[in-house]
Amino acid sequence: MKTLITPLIALLLIACIENQTASHTDTAKVVIESFYQGDKATLKKHTTEETYANFMTIQDLYTEDGASNFSVLEETSDGNTAWVKFRTSYTDEPETFKLFKQDGKWKVAERDKGERAPF
Incomplete structure (x- = not known):
């Protein structure tokens, strides 16, 4: 019985961790790091289709190694839309980044034509 409980607890912990929704700032960091490190699967998961396609057209020009040193300079969130201004070592x-919630998860999206960031 003891050998059965340990794996079940591990599975429960993993499921809980995976179900946590990342914040808009966490999502921005994941996107910037996956873009520069060439992690297309992660990039696709955290961007809209249009944004992903745009990133793919330029990704080979910007591949970097090393830490991003991602730091948030400003952020704002209003319901399902958020903005994150950040700096990286890249x-x-x-x-x-403009982000919006899609199916309960934050995704980096393209700005609307003529749209300006709030800061």
């Missing part, structure tokens, strides 16, 4: 200038 670029000289800060970047901004």
Whole structure:
């Protein structure tokens, strides 16, 4: 009986961890790191189809090794839409992502034409 309980507890813990929804800032970090490290599966999971396609057209130009040193400069969230302004070691200038919730998970999305970040 003891040998059966240990694997069941491990499975329960893994299931709980996987069901946690990442915050919009966590999602932005995952996207930037998966983009620069060439992790297409993770990138696709955390972006919209349009954003993923756009990233794929330029990804080979920007592949980097090493830590991203991702740091949030500003963030805002209003219901199902969020904005994250961040800095990484991969670029000289800060970047901004627009995110929205899709099926309860944050995804990086393209800005609407003429749309400006709130900061």
